[in-house]
Amino acid sequence: MEEIVQGQLSELKKLWRSPRMLLSQSLNLAMIVFSALMIWKGLMFLTKSESPVVVVLSGSMEPAFQRGDILFLNNQDDPIRVGEIVVFKIKDRDIPIVHRVLEVHEKEDGKIELLTKGDNNRVGDRGLYAPGQLWLNREDILGRAAGTLRYLGMVTIILNDYPMLKYVLVGIMGLFVLTNKES
Numbered sequence: 001m002e003e004i005v006q007g008q009l010s011e012l013k014k015l016w017r018s019p020r021m022l023l024s025q026s027l028n029l030a031m032i033v034f035s036a037l038m039i040w041k042g043l044m045f046l047t048k049s050e051s052p053v054v055v056v057l058s059g060s061m062e063p064a065f066q067r068g069d070i071l072f073l074n075n076q077d078d079p080i081r082v083g084e085i086v087v088f089k090i091k092d093r094d095i096p097i098v099h100r101v102l103e104v105h106e107k108e109d110g111k112i113e114l115l116t117k118g119d120n121n122r123v124g125d126r127g128l129y130a131p132g133q134l135w136l137n138r139e140d141i142l143g144r145a146a147g148t149l150r151y152l153g154m155v156t157i158i159l160n161d162y163p164m165l166k167y168v169l170v171g172i173m174g175l176f177v178l179t180n181k182e183s
Contacts, residue, residue, distance in 0.1 A: 011179035025178045032177060049075035049143035054087055055153030056098055060118030061085070064100075065145075068154035071098060073143025080104060080114060080138070085145040088116065091130045096142055099125055105135070112138055 015022045043052040056069045064085065065071065073087055080086065082101050089096045099116040102124055106112050113135035117124045126134055159166040 008175060008179050012175070015178060022178075025180075028180075029174060029177045047072075047074045047143060047146075048077075049073045051087070051096060051142050054096055054098065054142075055156045057095065057157065058118075060120050061098055061100070062120045064119050065098065065148065066151065068151045068157055070149040070153040071145045072147040072149075074146040075141065075143035079106075080112065080141065080144070086114075086116065087142045087145070088136055088140045089142055090128065090140070091133075097125070097128065098145070114138075114141070 015025060040052075044050060046052075052073050054071050054073065056065045056067055056071060059067050071087065080101055082104055084101050085098065086101055087096045087098050097116075099118045099121075101114055102117045103115040104112055105114075114137075115124050115126070115135060129136065159169070
């Protein structure tokens with residue numbers, strides 16, 4: 001381990017002595033970051049969802065989904081039906097909620113109203129909605145669950161629980177990208 005650290009430090013010192021190499025490695029790092037952003041924006045376009053990937057943060061949907069599962073969302077314009085699992089966002093709350101549609105009411109003007117409920121909850125979600133809100137509208141829905149990766153989202157949960165760990169890992173990854181030599 002000490003050998004790796006010493007090697008990285010000597011590479012970092014070489015970088016500081018060579019502005020051209022530092023610029024080249026910095027551009028490599030920027031390319032990685034912008035590639036990730038482009039992939040995210042591409043997923044947003046394809047799925048029509050502002051958040052095409054979410055992590056299940058609670059046990060309210062057990063046994064269908066466990067805490068830490070990653071969900072892939074799709075927000076196409078198809079009608080939402082009872083029994084579908086949707087991800088919705090409540091006004092003035094940052095974290096989206098993953099629950100099953102319990103009731104759908106279609107109005108004469110084409111608008112829909114939804115009531116949701118977690119599979120592991122005893123009652124519907126009206127207590128979670130914004131004050132005075134009895135139903136969700138189509139605009140509140142971020143997407144429908146289209147696929148899942150079990151437990152891989154635990155990494156996200158751990159990094160959010162321990163923010164310092166997140167900064168340390170990002171710093172280490174940035175250091176390795178900057179000091180990596182291309183053959």
